[in-house]
Amino acid sequence: MYTDKVMDHFTNPRNVGEIKDASGVGEVGNAKCGDIMRIYLDIEDDRIKDVKFKTFGCGAAIATSSMVTELVIGKTLKEALEVTNNTVAEALDGLPPAKMHCSNLAADAMHAAIQDYMKKEKVQA
């Protein structure tokens, strides 16, 4: 029921882990619905230097988390903000319809991490 790309990212997830003193951290989902995704960003000069994730969830939740880290690493914040949940699903050659909601929130988590960073920057400025 999953595409080869989903299974690839599920079995060999990229960029799993945490970033100590991350520039921004974003989390979406809750244990009730079964998927929680947390994204850590290391940002330098408006560019994503490093990104890591931790996810509690199904195959789709883990694969989308992994894919979003690949899609935004090295990108500017502006470019990263253009990456949506749909971009992620497309990059994985699609997700089963039932997985399009709860399990496809990785881009939202990444956006939340950018927002977290921008909020901190403002406070410092």
Next chain:
Amino acid sequence: MRKVYFDHSATTPTAPEVASLMVEYMTTHYGNPSSVHSFGRETKKALIKARAQVAELIGANPLEILFTSGGTEADNIAIRGVAKANKKRGNHIITTQIEHHAVLHACEALEKEGFRVTYVPVDEYARVNPKDIEDAICDDTILISVMFANNEVGTLQPIKEIGKIAKEHGIYFHTDAVQAVGNYPIDVNEYGIDLLTMSAHKFHGPKGVGALYIRKGVKIRPISFGGAQERTLRPGTENIPGIIGLGKAAEIAKAELEGKMAHLQRLRDRLITGIQERIDEAKLNGHPTERMPGNVNFSFRYIEGEALLLNLDLRGIAGSSGSACTSGSLDPSHVLLAMGMTHEIAHGSLRLSLGRDNTDEDVDYCLEVLPEIVARLRSMSPLYNGNKEA
């Protein structure tokens, strides 16, 4: 790669003797049992034999066995058929919160048609308290339906006590025994059962065939209409290959029952103990002792069931989960929630259901693979801190 099938509660392999007999009743003996000629008579004879084999397995009279298209249809005929036939006596039905959807959704449909249904809760082990059933009885209660053994966590219900209560109050008692028949000894008289559902594919028979035991004298009406087959309660040309297969599977199950139960119980207990020894924060779901011989069900904290199943599958092990992500709905299994489990823990449930062909090596292999997978998924989980107290 080693392949281990631990999903016998979902379905079992059809026994080779059963399958070859079924082929005979498709290719050689293909007559319609309603026909008067020799082809028909031959099939009719086999149908009678199958009815006796099934009756024998549960201590019933052959005339009390109705063949159906499986557990779901038998549940529907039992519940809707009894409700419709006894409407004048009352319109209240008692069941539990942990029934299979075949019972729950049939009851919900009746509610829309004006019946009242009480869904009795269960304790943390998924066991019903017979007193709660008795307390739910009203003057207009016509049917009590409580499953024999739960399909997810394997908990055996106090069927004998409930049967006694039903009898004392003159209320019909139905049990969905799909998981138990052929895997656990059942005698309908000893347990005081009036109607009982079974399904062939849970005990090495074919899929898409089952039976409903209906005690002589129970008032019941058809829910679908057609010819005179199965006393008009289940009209339509009989699924002869399926029914013959069910009969043969019942005969084999009866002969093998004692040995199979001992074998499964031993493997089950090895698997349970092995998991508890190797994995922290692994909670056994269901009753510690009152459980089906082949059922193992655990929740592993901080991880989600589908990810666990996929990883097991990549290593050749087939299991199942009550996680929302495997059910296609947003909620985890209604059974786990009725047991009072939090959503988070329910999402991390894993059911491993053993069968007669499983071996000690299968258990060893699972005990080698499972701890690695749980550790890997936990290391990826934002809920896990590596220490016990999050």
